Amino acid sequence: MNLKQQIAEDMKAAMREGDAKRRDAIRLLRAAIKQREVDERIELDDAAVVAVIEKMLKQRRDSIAQYEAAQRNDLADAEKYEVSVLQAYMPQALSDVEVEGAINEAISAVGAKGQQDMGRVMAVLRSELSGRADMAKVSALVRAKLAA
Structure with a gap:
């Protein structure tokens, strides 16, 4: 079963169970996937679905930081729940040691x-680690290693 089918099945399960929060989070994900499919035909x-999920996770994390800065914990909690739902569809994350080895x-x-070689290194790592590691952290680690 591919990832899109798994998401559809999870949506049906959430609807059957009456879990409105989970259903709504999955519905947002399905809408983002469908929008990208329509836009790009x-x-x-x-891999492309994982990229959509990564983008949504980044947006949610940015929102959480802004909501917490504005002391809107109710909105931050809603975003955190969506992050937990989205995170379930991501591939198994790599450990710090594995990321270090890949770098x-x-x-x-x-x-x-x-x-000056940072772009070439990141191009190799992006294809290898995408969806399995936080690319912002990877970029910072690469920058630190190349500076040393």
Whole structure:
């Protein structure tokens, strides 16, 4: 079963169980997937669906930070719930040690010598780690390694 089918089945299950919060969160995800398919006139595969989920997770995390800064914990809690629902569809996250190893491999594979090679290293890592690691953290780690 591919990821889109799994999301559809989870939506049906949430509707049967009467779980309105979960149903609404999944409905938002399905709408984002459908919007991208319509916009680009393509059928999304699992990797593209993961990219949609990553984008939604980033938006939710940004919203949480803003809501907490404005002391709107009710809205922040709603966003946190959506993050937990969306996170369930992401591939298994890599540990810090695995991310570190992938960074070292990419740097040696590209033959990176300094900051000017950052784009090439990130291009390799993006295809390898997308959906399995926070790319903002990966970018910071790569920048630190190349600066050293």
